[in-house]
Amino acid sequence: MPSHRYSAEDFRDALLKLLPSGLLWNRSKENGLGKLFHVLGQVYQDGTHRALSLLSDLFPGTTYHFIQEWEKTFDLPDSCMGDDGTPEQRRNAIIAKLTDEGGSSVRYYITLAQNLGVPITIEEFAPARAGIMRAGQRCYGRHWAFAWRVQIPRLVVSRFRSGRNTAGNRLRTWQRGYIECVIRKHSPAHTALFFRYFTTEER
Incomplete structure (x- = not known):
């Protein structure tokens, strides 16, 4: 061609x-x-x-005209996103589904969030133990062994980027509760999940 x-x-x-x-x-x-x-x-x-541009449009990371075909394949949009996602957010959701191999490790959740376009960090807790704790550290009970906290941007401003975005994408998008919903859906049932928010802007 x-x-x-x-x-x-x-x-x-x-x-x-x-x-x-x-x-x-x-x-x-x-x-x-x-x-x-x-x-x-x-x-x-x-x-x-x-x-x-057919090959580029067929690829899930750059597709535009075939977004709905990919979404039908992966049963998207899901209950977390609804019908209000931007083309970039919808592509991210497709990639997250396509690359999701399951898991419950810290790395798994960080990668899941990265595929959805949101940088996060995760803090794990452990019960207080003599000989291990240091002065000034908080004392947690034994139930804290099942607790973990995701630190997530309160407001992520995603700017339009040449080469990553395409015609029809918004110049700026604001992501709020979607990533929290996704992580909650993937979190182990026996754990206690907390979120800590901070303000940031994607450069």
């Missing part, structure tokens, strides 16, 4: 050259046929650009 992207004017000029010779077939770009062929050229231009 050729990599050159032909413009509507290129297609118009090519169509004009296909006209028979003679005074009846005026090849002027300003007459009725010239304007009609320009409209047809725009249709051919759109079709060519769609064909050249």
Whole structure:
């Protein structure tokens, strides 16, 4: 497939050259046929650009026209996102589903959040033990062995980025409770999960 992207004017000029010779077939770009062929050229231009970007559009990380097809495959959007997700958030949800191998480790939840576009850190707790604790540390009871805390941005501002975002994406998006909902759904039932929020902005 050729990599050159032909413009509507290129297609118009090519169509004009296909006209028979003679005074009846005026090849002027300003007459009725010239304007009609320009409209047809725009249709051919759109079709060519769609064909050249087909592989990129099929890939889940850069898809736009096939988002709904990917979502049907992974039963998305889920109850956490609803129908209000931006194209970038919807792509992130697809990637998270596609790469999700399950788990309950710290690394698993950090990776899950990263795939959804949110940086987090996780703090684990342990019961107080003599000989291990240091002066100034908090004393936790034995039940704290099942507690963990996710530190998550209170407000994440995602800016439009050339090469990562596409036409139709918002210049800025604000993510709030979606990541908390996802982590809660994936958290082990026997654990106690807490969230700590801080304000940050993605550069």
